[in-house]
Amino acid sequence: MDINDCISTIKHEIELGIITTTDHVTGKKYDNGSKAKEGIIRSSRLIRYLHEVVKYDLIKHGIDSEIIYPPLGQSNPEIKLAGFLKQKDQDVTVLPKNTTKTKTKITWGPLAHENVYDEYGKEFTEKCLVVNVRSQLSSLAKNSDTLFERTFAEAMNLHTIYDNIVLGDIYLIPVFEYDESYAKNNEVVFSTRKTNLEKYISFFSSISGRKNVSDDGYKYERCALLIVDFSNNTPVLYTTTQQLKDERLVDKDFDLELEDISFTHFADDLIARYKERFDESNIS
DSSP: OOHHHHHHHHHHHHHHHHHHSBOTTTOOBOSSHHHHHHHHHHTSHHHHHHHHHHHHHHHHTTOOGGGEESOTTOOOOOEEEEOSSOEEEESEEEOOSSSOOOOEEOOSGGGTTTTOEESSOHHHHHTOEEEEEEEOOSOHHHHHHHHHHHHHHHHHHHHTTOTTOEEEEEEEEESEEEOHHHHTTTOOOEEEEEOOHHHHHHHHHHTBOOOOTTSOTTSBSEEEEEEEETTSSSOEEEOSHHHHHHTTSSOTTOOOOGGGGSSTTHHHHHHHHHHHHSOGGGTO
16 A cells, blocks of 8 residues: 555545445444544554555565564564653564664653563664554644644653654645534535645744754654545645645745655655664664
């Protein structure tokens, strides 16, 4: 599954659920199309399709498939890494080949007095390559601030302890959301209100491209913002600001370049950053 297959599958499953009030993968029935849509989105199955795209892309760019977790085609096990504030399961983790895991008692941050252990140790964790994958397919305006704070904090959680760790973040948003009032009546109609794309491009541009390991802990080595118009029969993934301007989806004077945070060179850029800091043989 490539990125275009992925977004087409997401569209198909959501819209089939709206029309039939049923999740056709699990067979679960809902009261109406709107509840079916939300249930399908919240099931996390759709975002796992995107996880698979990320894993496949890393493999295509030379990463050894045997050290990617969860493995290709599987949703478990996720790797739980110990940051400053908390331990958290990571969506996609590439584990280093040439470093030994060292189980270590956590003596830092809020976990210092909880008698908990880090299964991997600082050196091993720092040589991991980590990608987190998220989406927001409804209620974007209401949830944007929470998204931004959470994304900001997760990079800080790891970079505060591991200066050199290479982090990626992928986020999928729609240009237009499905209209809830129509979905309740099992109709696929899109809202006429456009997502504030400039706001999302500005945010992810500001936290992407971390090069200096001594600061900018809130930044990721590379972010990818996936802006998708699901209202077309075949969903459209935008990769440049000019494409958005041509469709009048951003202001003609908007000067940030979406291409810098597109999915197109996401794996290339992450791996290049890793090679600057560590031996390539760790992950190839």
